[in-house]
Amino acid sequence: MLNDFGHLLRSAEELLDAAARHAARVVADCHRWLRLLGPAATALERPLAELERAAADVAGQLRTMLDRPGDPVALWLAGERWRLAVAAPAAERAATFTAGFLHADDRWQGPAADAYVRALPPQHEALLHLADAAGGTAASLRETAVALAAYWTAVGATLTGLTAQLATAAAATASPATAPAGAALALTAATECIAALNGLDRALTLELERARRTQQALLTRLADGPAFPSGHWPVVVAASLSDASLTDGDGSDWSLRR
Template sequence: MGAPLPLSEGELNDTLSRVEAGLNRVNDLSNKIVDACNRVGAWLGPFWDDVVDLLNRFVDLVQKLGSEIGKFFTQPGVPWTLWNHGTVWTEQVGNRVTGLMAQATTGQTETDEYWQGPAATAYLGTLPDQAKALAAIKAATDDIDDALTKVAGAIIAFWLGVLAAIVPFIIELITWLTAASTGVGAPPAAAGAGVSTVKVLGILAAVTTAAIAYLTGIASQYKDLLQRVNNNDGFPQGYWPRSTTGLIADGSLNDNNNTNWHLRTS
């Protein structure tokens, strides 16, 4: 089972709701900043054209921010599904294989307790190869669980990063709205709001880049798993290990021939 996720399913949904509410708040504050500046535009005379340019740039940046985050909102990810699938691989496959590995030894099998002869000996000779095959399956289930858990954690970390960028941005916009409402503070408010938006876009880009880099590393892990599946390590010619001597082919016990299987008599 992979490591516990940092957020429960309900907490992640709450985070997504807060991000969405934050974007709505950003749009509302942006409109109010523009309106506040427009109300004092007539007083600014020749400076107003410069303020208009700043406001237009600010509006464009806010729209870009909403567009970038909106792309991720269409597919926010389902980390708990990934985590649960990883757990299934560990509990329903890996754990069972571990139990079988313990039995794939001459000390644990009962074959030699009831059977003797060349066929029984040939079968016992396959046990080491069966143990190797089981070990390969167990290692693969561990890696699958690990990869799925890492992707799940990356999704949560990404949205926490987005929320962490939006919250202080809203606080800064409130400050710029207060300044714009004073009249004389409109020009610096228009400029400052744009700077704040550029900053949050930079933070969002950094969060996205970090997530992509992390997931790229996990993609390499997936490639390793795919190569392992195709190299048949532990599975001769792609099949479950079995004796190649042909000594276990005859399973009859009473056809008066020299059967390779014999009930143990001693």
């Protein structure tokens, strides 16, 4: 579905063009037969006007979407970069900040050594939060990509049905006797298509809003979460670590445990 997205859009454009041609033929045929239909002509004029408006609505709605269809492939690839380049490395690094990583404390003592040990847990927590937020971002991007591709797949299916119905209607309007039935079929098809497209638009809007809320929540966690004081990475170099010398004789020296 993602790999064929370009083809999906081209198909939607072709179907939309075909539907527009069939609708125009229905209208042109019916106008040609109006003078031959006698009293039935008045009953046909209103459906024709409604059909023209409905066909214009379908075309306008979809042309706007086709101008900016989104790019689910780019969204998916961005999600994969968040997963592979951020979430996975952060999780791997966090895994090293365990009790086994504190063996330096087994041999060293002093204020600097104590500060070093105290600095590790906040780093571990921050890395875990970063991995979680990056993983959530990756998942949200992938879900949005799938939703966008599904939207256009459904649009394509809707246009396929519309085009088939309009083709049947156009065939019916080739004769004055069946022209009213053809016009009614065309109007019904266009009206149902508009309803279907509106439903798809609402579903996509809800999905995009859900993705926006998810992304905002992830940003808030990074900016205001306890793992990131004041929206910053926890301090690595405390004052006690600023002097890590072994021989200058002050109280902050690192020294071997006895």
